[in-house]
Amino acid sequence: MWKIFATLFGPRGTKITAGELAEMFGLELRGDKDAVVRGVAPIADARPGQLAFYSTEQNSSAFKILPIDVLRKTRATVILLQPAQIPDAPQGATLLVTDSPRGNIVKILGEIYREKPRFGINADAHVERGVFFRARKTNYVGQFATVERGAVIEPNVKIYPGAYIGRNVTLGRGTIVHTGAHIENATIGADCVINANAVIGKNGFGYTRQNGKNVFIPHVGRVVLGDRVSVGANTCIDRGAMTDTIVGEGTKIDNLCQIAHGVIVGKECFLASGVGLAGGTVIGDRVLLGGQVGVANGIHIGDNTEVGAKSGVLRNIPANTKAMGYPAGVGMEFFRHYAWIRKHVNDD
Helix, strand or coil, X not given: CHHHHHHHHCCCCCCEEHHXXXXXXXXXXXXXXXXXXXXXXXXXXXXXXXXXXXXXXXCCCCCCCCCHHHXXXXXXXXXXXXXXXXXXXXXXXXXXXXXXXXXXXXXXXXXXCCCCCXXXXXXXXXECCCCEECCHHHCEECCCCEECCCCEECCCCEEXXXXXXXXXXXXXXXXXXXXXXXXXXXXXXXXXXXXXXXXXCCCCCCEEEECCEEEECCCXXXXXXXXXXXXXXXXXXXXXXXXXXXXXXXXXXXXXXXXXXXXXXXXXXXXXXXXXXXXXXXXXXXXXXXXXXXXXXXXXXXCCCEECCCXXXXXXXXXXXXXXXXXXXXXXXXXXXXXXXXXXXXXX
């Protein structure tokens, strides 16, 4: 019953043929070039008319290799797979052959489930005079969205209903701002995605204690996001106090994260849900921070470092290391501490 409802009310893909996909993405085609694809599904659940993929790529420990029987028994009309798996494909299936099914399925999903283009400024949007649209006809501003005077909107930007764009904001080419997002004092790069209710460019938690009272420190910096940055729903990125808060190109930030004033995050990083970076933190390139990692003020984390979930980082971590625990230890340090605690607790 659930599969019937999912078929009726789930996302609908654009109808496309196997031959068109092969030509579009440079894939080797084996079988019927006119086989029609109407959607994508996991290989174990796929039905006729759908595309599925099978891969033995192990790009990350998170990727699980499914038993080969799943491929042999699939009902998918079109299968994306590696050359070594061709003999195990069901007879009669149309095959799209590539060395990287995982990489190509991302492109195919984007093509089949591409959202219909939206253009124009809704009559109920509030767009002040003095907003600079570089190519107004390519832009979309939805119902009840606000764009204030002085904002710069590059071509192909989409601003969804209820979003707020302040006067000191630049939105780069192809950037998407989803419903309820609030952006001010920020320069956003090209092809970024700002998800629902994210808040970018508000004041940070900057105070000084004077004469026994907490006094707010005025913030005059910005937030600068590089190209292809994704900001999750309900995530907050504070403007810098005197320097900018910077997020490097290609970095992906999950929902419910907090990036404080003056933080620098490098390129191509992953920040999982609940990550909190205190002011002045510097994160290198290609860093992976697991869920609910907390990083103290002014900490430096080197390139290519991974920090396990729920860790508390209270000291600098060098490049190319794995850390975990509270306080976070490098390499096997956390596990040695844990083993020591377990041993002595058991001895008691």
